[in-house]
Amino acid sequence: MLAPLTLSLTRSLSLNPIPYLLALAGGTNLGSLATVSGNPQNILVGSFSGISYLEFSRFLAPIAVICLVVQVAWLWLLDPQVRSCESLPAVPQLRYLLFKPLLAKSLWVIAGLLVAFLGGLPLAESAWIAASILLITRRVKSERILQGVDWSLLVMFAGLFVVTKATQQLGLLDYLTNSIATPLSLLGVTVILSNLISNLPAVLVIQSLIPQTDTQAWLLLAAGSTLAGNLTLLGSVANLIVAEVARKSGYRLTFKENFRFGFPLTLVTLALVYAILDWRF
Numbered sequence: 001m002l003a004p005l006t007l008s009l010t011r012s013l014s015l016n017p018i019p020y021l022l023a024l025a026g027g028t029n030l031g032s033l034a035t036v037s038g039n040p041q042n043i044l045v046g047s048f049s050g051i052s053y054l055e056f057s058r059f060l061a062p063i064a065v066i067c068l069v070v071q072v073a074w075l076w077l078l079d080p081q082v083r084s085c086e087s088l089p090a091v092p093q094l095r096y097l098l099f100k101p102l103l104a105k106s107l108w109v110i111a112g113l114l115v116a117f118l119g120g121l122p123l124a125e126s127a128w129i130a131a132s133i134l135l136i137t138r139r140v141k142s143e144r145i146l147q148g149v150d151w152s153l154l155v156m157f158a159g160l161f162v163v164t165k166a167t168q169q170l171g172l173l174d175y176l177t178n179s180i181a182t183p184l185s186l187l188g189v190t191v192i193l194s195n196l197i198s199n200l201p202a203v204l205v206i207q208s209l210i211p212q213t214d215t216q217a218w219l220l221l222a223a224g225s226t227l228a229g230n231l232t233l234l235g236s237v238a239n240l241i242v243a244e245v246a247r248k249s250g251y252r253l254t255f256k257e258n259f260r261f262g263f264p265l266t267l268v269t270l271a272l273v274y275a276i277l278d279w280r281f
Contacts, residue, residue, distance in 0.1 A: 003245040049218040184194035190224035199225035230262035
């Protein structure tokens with residue numbers, strides 16, 4: 001949602017949008033660590049482990065804030081443009097259409113979803129019902145809503161889920177049971193798999209190997225799969241969406257640019273999450 005807005009603002013200010021798109025993708029990955037509803041893999045971890053919404057945030061929300069501060073500092077060091085003190089041109093007034101009934105409906109649905117999460121209702125079912133209600137509208141044509149869906153990404157992830165299920169059925173990764181015997185090895189395997197098959201399928205593969213009562217392991221799985229999203233361009237769907245939006249607007253967010261930004265950031269944030277969770281447990 002914010003990628004087109006970021007492109008529009010940077011264009012109007014005659015700024016190179018790439019550093020800001022990197023910050024957007026990285027911030028999306030890091031910030032989503034804070035809550036169970038922050039990203040799909042957190043919802044899976046919450047569903048499989050039974051960790052409550054508040055308990056999850058109690059452990060990981062402070063880490064997410066620290067990691068976001070680290071990202072801002074790293075971006076400031078990495079790119080001279082973002083620390084420039086030169087005056088920017090005045091931004092022209094943007095025109096927009098506001099559908100107040102749709103806005104009110106969306107806010108009510110989001111509030112209801114948050115109540116469901118805090119009340120301990122099933123996470124996946126609650127999210128599915130909320131999304132279904134949002135898609136039902138008489139004020140905007142269904143064609144306009146469906147045109148906004150990125151079908152290529154959905155097909156890609158559907159294929160990843162098929163491969164993941166086949167891998168589980170055939171037992172091709174059973175040897176990983178011994179490879180995640182320690183918190184550090186679990187974190188390492190999660191990061192590697194997240195960048196090979198993406199973070200959501202990685203959680204589906206690893207979750208069957210973790211005892212339900214091992215809270216530390218579940219939190220490391222959630223944190224590792226989320227923070228690993230910054231390592232490469234293929235690490236998370238947020239990166240792919242931002243890169244695709246940039247491409248459609250005539251800009252290239254390359255694998256090299258993303259790796260230059262994301263590799264050091266990933267190493268530092270993973271070290272932080274491991275040290276903090278190891279200390280708290």
